[in-house]
Amino acid sequence: MNNLTQSGKLIWISEPQTIGENKKVTFTVSFDAGNFEKKAAFDLWNDKCDLLKSFAIGDSLDVDFNIDSRSYKGKDGGVKVFTNLRAWRITPAEKQVAQEAPIQPQKSDDLPF
Numbered sequence: 609m610n611n612l613t614q615s616g617k618l619i620w621i622s623e624p625q626t627i628g629e630n631k632k633v634t635f636t637v638s639f640d641a642g643n644f645e646k647k648a649a650f651d652l653w654n655d656k657c658d659l660l661k662s663f664a665i666g667d668s669l670d671v672d673f674n675i676d677s678r679s680y681k682g683k684d685g686g687v688k689v690f691t692n693l694r695a696w697r698i699t700p701a702e703k704q705v706a707q708e709a710p711i712q713p714q715k716s717d718d719l720p721f
Contacts, residue, residue, distance in 0.1 A: 669698055
């Protein structure tokens with residue numbers, strides 16, 4: 609699964625973290641899923657960390673992301689799997705503007721029929 613998009617409201621941004629030579633920022637978006645509000649945490653890495661600079665908490669946005677999973681053997685010998693949502697583009701959410709049909713003037717005829 610690649611190139612997925614999620615729309616929602618920005619509710620949290622982490623402080624930048626340095627992991628080895630890499631920089632990482634995590635942010636959370638809330639969105640409606642039927643009758644329930646859901647939340648998803650996305651990661652931005654290195655040069656993508658700057659994508660959030662033009663957004664503030666409460667902004668509506670669209671996040672394009674890929675799912676990234678990694679596995680490793682734990683100390684107990686069992687396999688551990690981590691799944692991350694790796695964002696690669698963030699844009700302001702496109703607002704749905706209801707367009708009303710223009711009001712047409714009614715023609716009036718003096719004829720009763």
